[in-house]
Amino acid sequence: MSYSILDDGHISSPKGYRATGISAGFKEGSRARDLALVYSELPARAAAVFTTSTTKAAPVFFDQAILARNRDAIRAVLINSGQANAGTGQPGLNDAVETAKLTADELEIPRDSVLLMSSGIIGVPLMMDKMREGIIRAISELDSGGGRRAALAMLTTDTRPKERAYTVQLRDGRTIRMAGMAKGTRMVHPQLATLLTVVTSDVPIDVRLLQRSLQQSVARSFSRLTIDGDTSPNDTVLVLANGAAEGSAIVEASSWEYGAWQEALDALLADLAQQIVRDAASSGKIIQVQVRGAQTEAAARQIAQVVARSASVRRACKEGSPDWGTLLAAIGASNVDLYPDLLDLYVGDILVMQGGLPVSFDQQAAVQYFSHQELEFMIDLHLGAGAATIWTCTWHGEFA
16 A cells, blocks of 8 residues: 555645635525635646536536646636535526636636536525625635635535545655545435535646546545435536646556556545545444445446435334345346345345345344444345445435
8 A cells, every 4th residue: 555644634735735715605694614715836737527417517517618628737626615506507607707717817827727616505696796705815815724624615514524635655755645625415426416526636647647547536436425316416526636746747557656646546535435425424324335246347336326225225224124135125126137046145244145045143133233323235146256335324314
């Protein structure tokens, strides 16, 4: 393992970044921070993954347009919470353009070097008078220690910030840093949903490899979350790499350095994804569904998602009922070809079905296990090497 956690790290911990989060007044009746700004002192290469929703929010349209012509020199990311700027039509897009222009002009950087994210109530226009004042104040408060303020300012229904920072040791002796912050609780599904993530790094890396690495990491992390099955129009996962660590750039996917970067990015996004599940669970239960032995990874992922979304499985978990039959029913409803007489099921460490037949197990131990805050189910199909893990949770009031 080439990476380690950076104690007290935050989004502006990598070299060449500053950040802040302020209260601009977007959240009515609250003085909570609601406008975050992340700024790179050097032009940063950018990679992004966006929502698959057909009703994309204005900032998503805007960012996609910017990145279509500029992936090599992004300088700032502005994030507001309170209003999603989704379902706002052309006026919402005009507000997004003006917001980016105001930010660029105040920072004295090119207008096509600012990206936007928004989260909050759908169908409500941005408060542009407060936005103009907020941008000026946020820029005046930028500093290298402002990452925690930014992580707080991007939250909506979240109960706590999600952030992590790593140092990564490269083989030539160099040390690079990467840091991430995210928001998300409800409306989280494999199409990303109300999930915003920013990752910063000082690594010098080819922009095509940066995009490739992000897509792989998202597939192994955020795409394995499902909370309530809803998909939001605002989802964005963004990585910036400004090269401030200097040295030779990572330009080969086969290189040891790229492998070290990929390993660390995989770990960082998986960490943030699990923080989102833990926040969403609150007083509910965290559930991990692991499928192995499938013919393909896609088949394993499909089964795991169906099990994780099953109302019967979720209710059994929430009520502490050791009814493993709900797992079997969900597996059968997945429309994946399998051989039932090869199937093994585990509830935690307890084997409940082997070779498609129920086995004797300690019922009291199963009851005790289902009372735990965190539950794991393992499904082995014995058909191949395909495997996948999905994380989900129950929440207060889900079956009220």
